[in-house]
Amino acid sequence: MKFSKMHGLGNDFVVVKESSVPEDVFTLAIKVCDRNFGIGADGLVYILPSNKADFMMRIFNSDGTEAEQCGNAVRCVAKYIYDYKLKESTDISIETKAGIQHVVITAEDNKAVAVRVNMGPPILNGLQVPTVFDETLVKEKEIEVNGQILAFTAVSMGNPHAVIFVDKVEDALVKELGPIIEKHSYFPKKINVEFVEVINSKEVKMYVWERGVGETLACGTGACATGVAAALTGRTDSQVTVHLKGGDLIIEWDQDKDVVFMTGPATEVFTGTSFL
Numbered sequence: 514m515k516f517s518k519m520h521g522l523g524n525d526f527v528v529v530k531e532s533s534v535p536e537d538v539f540t541l542a543i544k545v546c547d548r549n550f551g552i553g554a555d556g557l558v559y560i561l562p563s564n565k566a567d568f569m570m571r572i573f574n575s576d577g578t579e580a581e582q583c584g585n586a587v588r589c590v591a592k593y594i595y596d597y598k599l600k601e602s603t604d605i606s607i608e609t610k611a612g613i614q615h616v617v618i619t620a621e622d623n624k625a626v627a628v629r630v631n632m633g634p635p636i637l638n639g640l641q642v643p644t645v646f647d648e649t650l651v652k653e654k655e656i657e658v659n660g661q662i663l664a665f666t667a668v669s670m671g672n673p674h675a676v677i678f679v680d681k682v683e684d685a686l687v688k689e690l691g692p693i694i695e696k697h698s699y700f701p702k703k704i705n706v707e708f709v710e711v712i713n714s715k716e717v718k719m720y721v722w723e724r725g726v727g728e729t730l731a732c733g734t735g736a737c738a739t740g741v742a743a744a745l746t747g748r749t750d751s752q753v754t755v756h757l758k759g760g761d762l763i764i765e766w767d768q769d770k771d772v773v774f775m776t777g778p779a780t781e782v783f784t785g786t787s788f789l
């Protein structure tokens with residue numbers, strides 16, 4: 514299997530262009546993502562044909578589960594399509610389980626260096642995120658974890674996120690509370706967990722525990738969910754820079770059009786052949 518090893522701010526993927534995914538894709542994802550016995554990555558990403566967009570993307574977490582959306586992977590897929598001239602345009606559409614994402618490439622020397630993605634509308638209805646709460650907006654809802662009472666705001670970008678604002682983001686929070694919240698009974702499909710420290714009305718710092726992966730250096734959909742939750746709770750403007758461990762993403766929630774734009778880099782590290 515020919516692959517490209519790519520990342521978006523350190524959230525890394527094995528990217529494969531195929532006509533379809535193999536029957537055993539779920540077990541293959543676990544093997545491929547293993548950092549000792551496999552190639553090592555946070556996820557396995559397929560670029561596939563689409564009859565609704567230029568291409569289709571499917572994303573499988575390192576635990577083998579398929580996610581509806583992945584912001585960092587969309588930027589990597591857009592870069593792959595542009596750099597390998599699968600479509601000779603800086604405007605590319607990518608079909609995902611969360612909808613069709615339109616991207617605009619910024620290139621230098623015929624290589625994509627940054628990608629701006631229309632990630633579509635945030636989904637705020639409690640049951641649609643999904644959570645167990647039948648409320649139009651689950652905002653600052655209390656959740657008890659390890660004896661601590663935290664407040665989360667639930668936002669879906671096609672995949673579910675619980676955004677928790679804290680005074681100071683710390684590793685202990687992510688590693689101890691992340692896995693418990695991920696699998697909490699409030700969230701029927703489990704959930705990605707973002708811990709967010711507001712720096713000012715235009716900047717936040719975010720650590721993330723990802724559903725089906727664990728802590729990652731960056732989460733594109735998590736940054737989108739964070740931007741929406743921060744604006745919804747009056748903590749920031751609707752355009753913010755999200756500082757992640759792996760680097761920065763620019764998030765703009767255009768509330769008139771009700772779409773979220775995410776802008777950030779995508780990097781190809783190496784290509785190879787897998788015998789897994």
Ligand SMILES: N[C@H](CCC[C@H](N)C(=O)O)C(=O)O
Binds near residue numbers: 579583585705729732
């Ligand atoms: N673990 C996520 C998928 C990857 C999302 C993240 N890597 C991103 O960049 O959006 C989920 O199960 O919803």
